[in-house]
Amino acid sequence: MTLKDISNISVSRRIDDRSPPRKAMKPAKVIENIQRSRELELQKVLEWKDKNQQELNDLNSELWRIRTDLPELELDLEKLNNQLFELEKQYKEKENELAEADKRLESEIAELKQEFELYRCNTELDFNRKIEQLSTDCDSKVQSEIAQKQAAYMDARRKLETRKDELLKQIHEEKMHFQSENERIMERRRVRLEAVDREFARESNNLELDKREIAQAVAAVDRKWEAVEAEIARKEEETQELESQLESARLKSAHFEEKTAEIRQEIQMLDTEYQEKAQLLEQKEQDAQNFVSSTVALKEQLLAEELARRKAHNTLQDLKGNIRVFCRVKPEQDENCFKHQLFASTDSSDGKEQIIITEPLLSQQPPHTFSKPAPKNYKFGFDKVFGMDSTNSEIFDEISQLVQSALDGYNVCIFAYGQTGSGKTFTMSSATDGIIPRAVDLIFQRSRSAKDNGWEFSITGQFLEIYNENINDLMTESYLRNLDAVKHEIKHDEATRTTTITDMTTVALENQEQVAQILKSANKNRATASTNANHRSSRSHSIFMIQLNGYNAKTGESINGKLNLIDLAGSERISQSMVTGDRLKETQSINRSLSSLGDVITSLCKKSQHIPYRNSRLTYLLQYSLGGDSKTLMFVNISAKLQHFNETLNSLRFATKVNNTQLQTK
Numbered sequence: 169m170t171l172k173d174i175s176n177i178s179v180s181r182r183i184d185d186r187s188p189p190r191k192a193m194k195p196a197k198v199i200e201n202i203q204r205s206r207e208l209e210l211q212k213v214l215e216w217k218d219k220n221q222q223e224l225n226d227l228n229s230e231l232w233r234i235r236t237d238l239p240e241l242e243l244d245l246e247k248l249n250n251q252l253f254e255l256e257k258q259y260k261e262k263e264n265e266l267a268e269a270d271k272r273l274e275s276e277i278a279e280l281k282q283e284f285e286l287y288r289c290n291t292e293l294d295f296n297r298k299i300e301q302l303s304t305d306c307d308s309k310v311q312s313e314i315a316q317k318q319a320a321y322m323d324a325r326r327k328l329e330t331r332k333d334e335l336l337k338q339i340h341e342e343k344m345h346f347q348s349e350n351e352r353i354m355e356r357r358r359v360r361l362e363a364v365d366r367e368f369a370r371e372s373n374n375l376e377l378d379k380r381e382i383a384q385a386v387a388a389v390d391r392k393w394e395a396v397e398a399e400i401a402r403k404e405e406e407t408q409e410l411e412s413q414l415e416s417a418r419l420k421s422a423h424f425e426e427k428t429a430e431i432r433q434e435i436q437m438l439d440t441e442y443q444e445k446a447q448l449l450e451q452k453e454q455d456a457q458n459f460v461s462s463t464v465a466l467k468e469q470l471l472a473e474e475l476a477r478r479k480a481h482n483t484l485q486d487l488k489g490n491i492r493v494f495c496r497v498k499p500e501q502d503e504n505c506f507k508h509q510l511f512a513s514t515d516s517s518d519g520k521e522q523i524i525i526t527e528p529l530l531s532q533q534p535p536h537t538f539s540k541p542a543p544k545n546y547k548f549g550f551d552k553v554f555g556m557d558s559t560n561s562e563i564f565d566e567i568s569q570l571v572q573s574a575l576d577g578y579n580v581c582i583f584a585y586g587q588t589g590s591g592k593t594f595t596m597s598s599a600t601d602g603i604i605p606r607a608v609d610l611i612f613q614r615s616r617s618a619k620d621n622g623w624e625f626s627i628t629g630q631f632l633e634i635y636n637e638n639i640n641d642l643m644t645e646s647y648l649r650n651l652d653a654v655k656h657e658i659k660h661d662e663a664t665r666t667t668t669i670t671d672m673t674t675v676a677l678e679n680q681e682q683v684a685q686i687l688k689s690a691n692k693n694r695a696t697a698s699t700n701a702n703h704r705s706s707r708s709h710s711i712f713m714i715q716l717n718g719y720n721a722k723t724g725e726s727i728n729g730k731l732n733l734i735d736l737a738g739s740e741r742i743s744q745s746m747v748t749g750d751r752l753k754e755t756q757s758i759n760r761s762l763s764s765l766g767d768v769i770t771s772l773c774k775k776s777q778h779i780p781y782r783n784s785r786l787t788y789l790l791q792y793s794l795g796g797d798s799k800t801l802m803f804v805n806i807s808a809k810l811q812h813f814n815e816t817l818n819s820l821r822f823a824t825k826v827n828n829t830q831l832q833t834k
């Protein structure tokens with residue numbers, strides 16, 4: 169995570185600060201994220217540093233190992249040098265020995281040659297001397313013998329001759345002997361020479377072998393030396409390499425140290441920055457905590473205020489009256505209308521708005537009267553009077569407070585009363601802006617925003633009609649089949665003051681489209697069920713019942729409110745003599761239920777002991793929504809058409825009775 173990311177988080181945090189605290193990222197989470205990213209970054213840097221340190225350690229240990237091995241290698245080298253020196257010494261000694269042996273051999277050969285020469289000379293000299301001696305002896309003897317003993321000479325000569333022969337023979341023998349001796353000597357010499365040669369050859373051979381061995385040893389030593397030299401060169405190279413590695417490692421180490429220093433500096437800076445950020449975050453956290461606690465306090469205050477608001481709202485509703493009546497005049501296209509005037513409440517002491525309708529002269533004029541009668545005005549006061557130009561939106565603005573009361577846990581009834589065609593359904597069920605769709609929409613909105621205060625609402629709806637005192641389910645698909653046939657029972661639970669209707673379809677209301685669809689299909693069903701003489705929607709009461717069950721998990725509070733939106737049957741009085749059969753029964757049923765509604769409301773206003781809820785299905789059904797702390801609003805829808813004057817007057821009278829206020833002026 170970069171500082172930019174952190175600042176982005178801070179920015180998003182600042183932006184989030186404006187959002188509701190429940191949706192904003194918690195500051196502790198932000199701090200935790202930043203711390204985690206910081207720790208990851210720091211972890212990465214430390215890992216990188218450790219890795220570099222590991223490499224440096226490896227290189228140092230390699231260098232240390234080389235440095236440790238170097239003396240051993242130097243010792244090896246010295247040993248090899250000593251060996252070489254020893255071998256060289258031996259070689260020189262052997263060479264000297266060989267030279268001496270050569271010399272000795274040469275001197276021996278020379279001596280032998282000399283001896284032989286001497287021996288030969290001596291032998292020759294001896295021989296020559298002997299020969300000479302013998303010759304001399306012979307000559308003298310011969311001479312003397314010749315001279316003296318001529319006779320004997322002959323003899324002697326013979327003798328000499330013999331002697332000579334003998335001598336010659338002897339010489340010959342001697343010579344032979346000498347020759348054999350010479351030969352023997354020569355043989356001996358040869359043998360000796362051969363022996364010497366052999367010895368020489370052997371010695372030479374030995375020497376040669378020695379020399380070869382020495383040469384081989386020298387070669388081996390040379391090789392070893394070369395190997396040693398190569399090893400030394402390799403080691404030197406290695407040393408150089410290692411030195412260069414050491415140098416680069418040193419450089420690397422220096423670089424790493426520089427880098428480490430830089431990183432340390434950076435870490436320090438980051439640390440400082442982190443400290444600053446942490447402080448800032450602490451501050452922010454503190455702020456956030458303050459914010460959270462102030463939010464909690466605000467929420468508590470809000471809840472208290474919500475309670476106060478509910479009370480105040482209810483008090484206001486109570487002050488306005490738990491039973492209120494609004495009057496609405498339907499706009500008419502044609503101008504055939506009786507006069508009616510609306511007055512705001514400024515001049516009225518009871519705070520009511522007024523409507524004055526003026527009776528058309530035609531209907532006032534009694535027979536046989538010749539003077540022009542004064543127009544007869546009927547003045548009625550209601551909580552609100554809406555003229556022809558009023559819109560559904562304006563109407564809803566006034567009643568939205570009652571929807572809030574239902575959300576606050578009160579039972580609320582909103583009735584639309586009036587003659588057929590006076591605008592009850594228009595006011596109550598118009599597709600987009602009628603009270604029912606608008607109320608449902610407002611309930612959805614308020615229930616959604618109430619979630620902020622811990623409220624969860626379940627919103628369910630039932631839609632039914634009461635026709636001839638029979639209840640029909642307007643939400644069921646088998647409406648037409650079950651029409652007026654299935655008996656739906658109304659059951660009250662006194663303990664919980666709740667009402668249930670048997671076999672009634674209950675739908676979870678989810679959106680406005682769904683409600684529009686419900687209204688549409690109910691209208692379609694009722695239109696199909698109508699006959700020419702019997703417009704079912706006009707002749708029956710329709711009740712849209714919205715059940716609001718809220719639970720606040722924070723406070724444990726629960727709320728059960730009910731909003732009943734009732735479109736009453738047309739209130740026109742048809743002379744009973746004019747109708748018979750079903751129409752009569754229908755009319756009687758409507759009149760009974762409408763008058764019992766009036767009676768119930770009047771009794772409630774009078775705070776009577778007995779409230780006649782049981783007099784009609786309608787009032788019995790709405791028992792817990794009429795009276796007590798429940799709120800009731802009745803719209804009296806009127807038409808200003810001339811022909812509707814009497815019905816309008818009746819409606820206004822009925823409504824006034826309900827409102828417990830009747831003003832009549834001339």
Ligand SMILES: Nc1ncnc2c1ncn2[C@@H]1O[C@H](COP(=O)(O)OP(=O)(O)OP(=O)(O)O)[C@@H](O)[C@H]1O
Nearest residue numbers: 498499587588589590591592593594595705706738
């Ligand atoms: N305030 C109004 N503005 C415009 N049109 C209206 C208004 N009130 C009623 N209407 C029209 O008058 C006609 C009759 O109205 P509506 O059906 O609401 O009367 P109703 O009282 O419900 O009659 P019923 O008792 O027969 O149901 C309708 O066409 C309706 O659109």
